[in-house]
Amino acid sequence: MTDRKQAAQAYWKENLKLLGTLLVIWFVVSFGCGILFVDALDTIKIGGFPLGFWFAQQGSIYTFVILIFVYTVRMNTLDRKYDFHEE
Numbered sequence: 001m002t003d004r005k006q007a008a009q010a011y012w013k014e015n016l017k018l019l020g021t022l023l024v025i026w027f028v029v030s031f032g033c034g035i036l037f038v039d040a041l042d043t044i045k046i047g048g049f050p051l052g053f054w055f056a057q058q059g060s061i062y063t064f065v066i067l068i069f070v071y072t073v074r075m076n077t078l079d080r081k082y083d084f085h086e087e
Contacts, residue, residue: 011082018074022067030060 033041038052046054079085 007082008084011078011084014078015075018071018078022071026060026064026067029055029063034060 033052034056038050038056041052041055042050044051076085
């Protein structure tokens with residue numbers, strides 16, 4: 001196997017690990033905090049609204065946008081690490 005092919009496989013493996021991690025975070029925030037843990041989170045108030053309600057309405061959206069930026073930065077780093085970046 002060539003070095004380039006090994007690098008491509010390692011790149012893809014790290015890419016999938018990153019994607020899996022970010023998807024788990026998104027799932028925990030959107031489904032977990034917005035649905036499963038809502039009763040426990042509703043005991044905390046933010047701006048007069050229960051925290052569980054806030055996560056269901058706003059928190060998961062904010063988290064998703066933040067995860068997009070994290071993915072972009074991490075993938076640019078990964079591209080440079082394996083020399084797959086654009087010139």
